[in-house]
Amino acid sequence: MKKADINSTEIARLAGVSRSTVSRVINNYSNVPAETREKVLKVIQQYNYFPNVSAQVLAGKRARTIGLFLIEQGNVSGDMLTNMLIVSVIEHASEHGYYVLTHIIRDAKDTEMIKNVKEIFFQRRIDGGIFIGAASHEPFIEELIDEGFVIGIVDQTLSDHPEPNRIVSKYNNDSGMKQAVAYLAGLGHARIGVINGDMNRLSGQTKYEGYQTAMRMCGLQVNPNWVLDGDFHENSGYMAIQKLISQEADLPTAIIAANDSVAFGAIRALKEHNLRVPEDLSIIGFDDHAMSEKHHPALTTIRVDFSDMLKRMTTYLITKIEQKTLDTKEITVDCSLVVRESCRRI
Amino acid sequence: MKKADINSTEIARLAGVSRSTVSRVINNYSNVPAETREKVLKVIQQYNYFPNVSAQVLAGKRARTIGLFLIEQGNVSGDMLTNMLIVSVIEHASEHGYYVLTHIIRDAKDTEMIKNVKEIFFQRRIDGGIFIGAASHEPFIEELIDEGFVIGIVDQTLSDHPEPNRIVSKYNNDSGMKQAVAYLAGLGHARIGVINGDMNRLSGQTKYEGYQTAMRMCGLQVNPNWVLDGDFHENSGYMAIQKLISQEADLPTAIIAANDSVAFGAIRALKEHNLRVPEDLSIIGFDDHAMSEKHHPALTTIRVDFSDMLKRMTTYLITKIEQKTLDTKEITVDCSLVVRESCRRI
DNA sequence: CTGAAAGCGCTTACAG
């Protein structure tokens, strides 16, 4: 009530200097003698003074805030991965003295919602933003990039003429799928199906392509009836299996799911049909979701180091915001097989 | 690059009015004729203009941002509950047109970290804040309240002379513990132990007190050797059981854990000693963690509706920020038993 | 109904 009302004029008066000097001390200007500096700092300390951030921003400083935008229709809360992503960004931003404003976009097609997102940038609430879960091509994000905002996009590749304000991270899904197929092939599987992710997202496509390539490399046939639609959500895995079982007499011996959530859904559906994993059918997931280890059966999956990716993305974003660099940034994320209990030898 | 540079002066010029009028339109003043209003709105639309939020705040408007502070030493990312809490606050704040700045406090004893938290308030980055995971009495939070900031604290009760800027939510842990003990008693258990939570937090105390009361009410004896220390984290459940088994020949037939994470840890330890749940020992958790249903065995627990609590807390906080009310706010959260598979009849 | 002007709390050339 009292201390909160202190401003730089007041500090200047109390320290017997001008506001200019107070500002110089706060901003660590070199041309302030140690003595003056100490004097001012003492008053600042004593009165618990913190410069008003709006005034600072208006005068040209950065907001030191980045936006984190999650494009996710389902209940974000249900997914541990999302949690990890949020916390990961917050913690790494914090290390650089930045804050994170998190925003959830339920529907990237809703004009109102998009306007709201743009507003956050144009209002200058944030110095830059990270998008997670976007489609391969999302017009409003492109618009933001055209406006010059510094933007990081997870799961995207750089074009031939990348803008300097675009940062991108891509998963090595090709490698992941090759490992999955190789492992299954090694266990003796030849009848391998796949439940796809959202094909509007880069990972949806690249995972499917990776699957096809890997199958070919291993000399295995892709049975189109075992290529199932999905969208990265648990329920789509469930539905995919329901549909497969109701329509196909001839089942695969193994299925690779676009991610672990999808795998969980698939296993749930299999259980309902009294099919056991891995006894009757082997399942491999993707991501290494926090739940996968605890799952019953423990899920064999392709681990992706999201935390490290987000750390790098956050750091690059902040570096770009502070204009220390103008080079283009494309982060590549490797993935590796984690063997657990959801696949068996045949 | 271009549109982003538009300001109210420019809009005024383009619409042929003064900045005052532009501002009146933006802030929905009633004394602007529909015609003028439309004219200005059209230009605003056309140029994709959004008022600079720092300027607005500096001129006296609210930042429309609330802080969410999670006091959590362990890896926040590992806990689904935390995720739900974060997302819950974000979504409800969003409904009121507010943004959320999330901040993680790893150590509430670290002076630097506390200073950082205070800074967020004093800098006027946020209009108010919610604290989750705080100790029963946290000096720096009290200081913030003394300064007049609007603050919501989860897991706290109101004192006799509550400040109007303090909002509090408390769990009905007494009821929860009574239900847990009653259920176990009903199954024939008389030898019931408990793994406590963090006794520095209100819930840690009230859960333990509830356990004692409930045992007395059911005419059951509390064996001090079966009252185990914990801190709400998974590992403390594990450690508690390790210690119990190594020191006690005489084991309880049922244990109530301070929360589900602790229960998971306890079950993990029991498994390592080849003790089965519920065959050899019954376990009840607390919270109904997202994982509890999927856990093996599915965990019988006391469900707490965190999402609803946070919804109310967020709404109250924003209402208070907008000074629509001056009355005191204490949110009470009920809880109820969810029977699954971790307890057996004896 | 509407504009000119003061003010919000900073930062940073500018001048000395």
Add this chain to the structure above:
DNA sequence: CTGAAAGCGCTTACAG
């Protein structure tokens, strides 16, 4: 080394 002054982009009494 340091202060006076302009300026950042808004809002809101004030006066008409």
